[in-house]
Amino acid sequence: MNLKEELSRISQAVEIDEKKSHYKVSVEDPSKLIKAAQDLKSLGFDHVVSVTGVDYPDKIEVIWHVSSYSVEELKSINLALSVSVKKPEPRKEYDPNKRALVLKRPPVRVPSLVSVWPSGAFNEREAFEMFGIIFEGHPDLRYLMLPEDFYEAWPLRKDFQHEKMKVFLE
Amino acid sequence: MADSEGLIFLGNLEEVAKKALEFLNKKDFVKDMISWGVDFSLWPVHLMTSCCGAEFAAAASPRFDLERLGFLPFGGPRQTNLIVVEGTTTIKMARVVRRVYDQMPSPKWVIAMGACAMDGGIFFNSYNTIVAREYLPVDVYVPGCPPRPEALARAVLMLQEKIKKEKDALIGVKE
Amino acid sequence: MSEKVYNLEEAATLSPSGEKYIVLQIGPSHPGSGHMRLVVWLDGDIIVKVDPDIGFVHRTSEWLSERREWIKAVPIVERIMLPDTIHANLSYVLAVEKLLGIEPPPRAQYLRSLAAEINRITSHLYGIGIFGIFLGSSTVYMWAFGDREPFLDLMEMLTGARITYSYIIPGGVRWDMPNGFKERAETVLQYMERRLKDYEDIWVKNPVVQARTINVGVMKREDAISLGVVGPNLRASGVYYDTRKHKPYAAYKDLDFEVPVMKNGDAYDRLLIRVEEIKQSIRMIRQILKDIPEGKIIADNIYNQLNPVMKKVYEEKRRVMFPAYMIHLRPPPGEATSMVEAGRGEIFFYIKSTGDKYPYRFRWVTPSFRNLPFFTHVAVGHRLADLPAIYGSIDYFPPEADR
Numbered sequence: 001m002n003l004k005e006e007l008s009r010i011s012q013a014v015e016i017d018e019k020k021s022h023y024k025v026s027v028e029d030p031s032k033l034i035k036a037a038q039d040l041k042s043l044g045f046d047h048v049v050s051v052t053g054v055d056y057p058d059k060i061e062v063i064w065h066v067s068s069y070s071v072e073e074l075k076s077i078n079l080a081l082s083v084s085v086k087k088p089e090p091r092k093e094y095d096p097n098k099r100a101l102v103l104k105r106p107p108v109r110v111p112s113l114v115s116v117w118p119s120g121a122f123n124e125r126e127a128f129e130m131f132g133i134i135f136e137g138h139p140d141l142r143y144l145m146l147p148e149d150f151y152e153a154w155p156l157r158k159d160f161q162h163e164k165m166k167v168f169l170e
Numbered sequence: 171m172a173d174s175e176g177l178i179f180l181g182n183l184e185e186v187a188k189k190a191l192e193f194l195n196k197k198d199f200v201k202d203m204i205s206w207g208v209d210f211s212l213w214p215v216h217l218m219t220s221c222c223g224a225e226f227a228a229a230a231s232p233r234f235d236l237e238r239l240g241f242l243p244f245g246g247p248r249q250t251n252l253i254v255v256e257g258t259t260t261i262k263m264a265r266v267v268r269r270v271y272d273q274m275p276s277p278k279w280v281i282a283m284g285a286c287a288m289d290g291g292i293f294f295n296s297y298n299t300i301v302a303r304e305y306l307p308v309d310v311y312v313p314g315c316p317p318r319p320e321a322l323a324r325a326v327l328m329l330q331e332k333i334k335k336e337k338d339a340l341i342g343v344k345e
Numbered sequence: 346m347s348e349k350v351y352n353l354e355e356a357a358t359l360s361p362s363g364e365k366y367i368v369l370q371i372g373p374s375h376p377g378s379g380h381m382r383l384v385v386w387l388d389g390d391i392i393v394k395v396d397p398d399i400g401f402v403h404r405t406s407e408w409l410s411e412r413r414e415w416i417k418a419v420p421i422v423e424r425i426m427l428p429d430t431i432h433a434n435l436s437y438v439l440a441v442e443k444l445l446g447i448e449p450p451p452r453a454q455y456l457r458s459l460a461a462e463i464n465r466i467t468s469h470l471y472g473i474g475i476f477g478i479f480l481g482s483s484t485v486y487m488w489a490f491g492d493r494e495p496f497l498d499l500m501e502m503l504t505g506a507r508i509t510y511s512y513i514i515p516g517g518v519r520w521d522m523p524n525g526f527k528e529r530a531e532t533v534l535q536y537m538e539r540r541l542k543d544y545e546d547i548w549v550k551n552p553v554v555q556a557r558t559i560n561v562g563v564m565k566r567e568d569a570i571s572l573g574v575v576g577p578n579l580r581a582s583g584v585y586y587d588t589r590k591h592k593p594y595a596a597y598k599d600l601d602f603e604v605p606v607m608k609n610g611d612a613y614d615r616l617l618i619r620v621e622e623i624k625q626s627i628r629m630i631r632q633i634l635k636d637i638p639e640g641k642i643i644a645d646n647i648y649n650q651l652n653p654v655m656k657k658v659y660e661e662k663r664r665v666m667f668p669a670y671m672i673h674l675r676p677p678p679g680e681a682t683s684m685v686e687a688g689r690g691e692i693f694f695y696i697k698s699t700g701d702k703y704p705y706r707f708r709w710v711t712p713s714f715r716n717l718p719f720f721t722h723v724a725v726g727h728r729l730a731d732l733p734a735i736y737g738s739i740d741y742f743p744p745e746a747d748r
Contacts (some may be wrong), residue, residue: 245694292420295409
């Protein structure tokens, strides 16, 4: 199986560096994500290792790292499937509890891949609470680790701040 | 009270028992006996808050064997009198720890184990962690990251010393 | 297993107030829960649904590591996986080395594998001991934790610390093997081999243990693949996959070892496979002690950064003093992933650098987090009394899962 050929059929943007074991497939349009995931699954990538976001100033990149348990040739490969979505502008809103204007950072939306890879369910819940990525179609999208104090805090975004932080850093 | 001193057999049984207790509590040998009994029955509640729990488990295992000091981890908070905060507590966990502490009968003591429980340690400045002294009255701090089991044994010995010194405080604690 | 089979779709639609079912909250202050809460829906004493409520030990390691210098992430990741620190250390360093483009010398590779295998044995003994507590056998807990100590002593001899070693740095390791280590290691290995026979008599072949674990918590092969479980739990379900074989790192390319694979995928197989892996680790440690090549323990371009005093210490004591420039490490822009087979399964790192003082994105997934589907999928349909057997058999360590 020629992996490069197979992957370039799925998407135009394919990065392969075998020496560093770096394999990345980027999908531009979020609506084509599920199709790409199904194609990858039919190639033999059968489980999700990690789902994470990367926060850039203007966009959020969502990355699924997938690998294979069933196909012998693919067991050594760890492939990244990435999609980038534009971040909506943060806006100021009146918060009746704090009696002040607070900065609201609206979440972004991407389709969920739990229907293709059930192994990503907990990972997607974590990415949701940490980055504010709403996975549309996830059967059970709730907060996983953070207590209710962190409602819409999205702590792993770069603009997250908390009170203790002033003591020591930045 | 002055004229009935020594006449402990007056009145009904409830009052008599109360007076007898008061009388005995003032005696030094009773205080000694109670503090001796307490400091070799330090039963920590089985509540792991963080990764120092691995060393806590090692301290209960054969090589270090803290049970010889009367240190026996126990399941229910109602039967215990010591809580060991093992390392970092997150905000979510701190509420649980406080609740368990409130359920324990008095007199009770707290050991804060590890640098994270003292002052945040390596996880200082994180958005989700909180140090032990902000929500519990700590008696003994154990430095180290993680502290060796010997250090925990030392903390138990120190706590025993403390109980012996404060034997007056053991009596008449009402909750 | 009960005769009445509940499907997951039905379980997912139950109301949280539990009108028809009893809702039981196990933990976090419970001897059989560890640092987590299991919300269990029960019909009689048959489990209908389990919802693991984790995050009680979420210590924000990703957030902190993105605000620290590169090398300061090593102690943080170690504290997350306390019974298994060397693997967390190793897998982070492998990712950084990929960014930096450094290749450690062969002796350092062997020392890494040596430390990793000793640590795997301690991790498995830890898991067996906790499993013993969960099944109500204090003896096995005492045995396993007692037998863990000689291996911790070995590591103390090698690295200078009992549990948190920080032994592996980009480019190599910090200490060479001390004098007398080989003899000491051989004594400990022989002791462990003797003890393994005792374990088999009193624990593995114990009829009570067999009755409580055989055909309990069965994870079928197809489910194991689609749910993405890792490590010994995956291999107990009959999937031949080991990161050491399929994505080799350190010295595992040169070592001769077998990957034990079981068939049934029940709790008993998950216990057996840990015993087998201890045997394989013993075999590997013997090989490493025999075949370890002579030479440097740190890569040349790190060695050249040492100042003359440090070089003198290195030549005399075979010890790398921590070079100060490590704190100013700035890997070139790019992204790197690394995978390591830890005691409980596969650790995954994804690191993105922008050439800055701090990592731009620091993502890692620990094995326990990926073993969470055991609660939601495997426990359903069992009796409540089987839940500790399932929990104990997967060797779940909550601080590791919460990160």
